[in-house]
Amino acid sequence: MLPAAMSDPYERNLGVLEAITTVRDQCPSGAVRASAERALEAIKTGGPDALREQAYFVHVAIMGWRGERASQVSRSLKAFLDSASPKSDPA
Numbered sequence: 001m002l003p004a005a006m007s008d009p010y011e012r013n014l015g016v017l018e019a020i021t022t023v024r025d026q027c028p029s030g031a032v033r034a035s036a037e038r039a040l041e042a043i044k045t046g047g048p049d050a051l052r053e054q055a056y057f058v059h060v061a062i063m064g065w066r067g068e069r070a071s072q073v074s075r076s077l078k079a080f081l082d083s084a085s086p087k088s089d090p091a
Contacts (some may be wrong), residue, residue, distance in 0.1 A: 014076040
């Protein structure tokens, strides 16, 4: 019997680079895969400053992708974007 953590491989949230790489490698849409490839290149040249913006672009691009892997990637990117959002300072 598998441990609970391994019973559903789509349950785990992916890291942001892992999620974008998964889109590049597994999304059925060639245009979306190309978008993810461009995002990875932009992150490579722009560093951490480009990460949030590129994660957003990929998250929007995968809106039509369906299935368990797509849900995992979307959930993972959303979690990253929510955690990376600038917090407003209550005045």
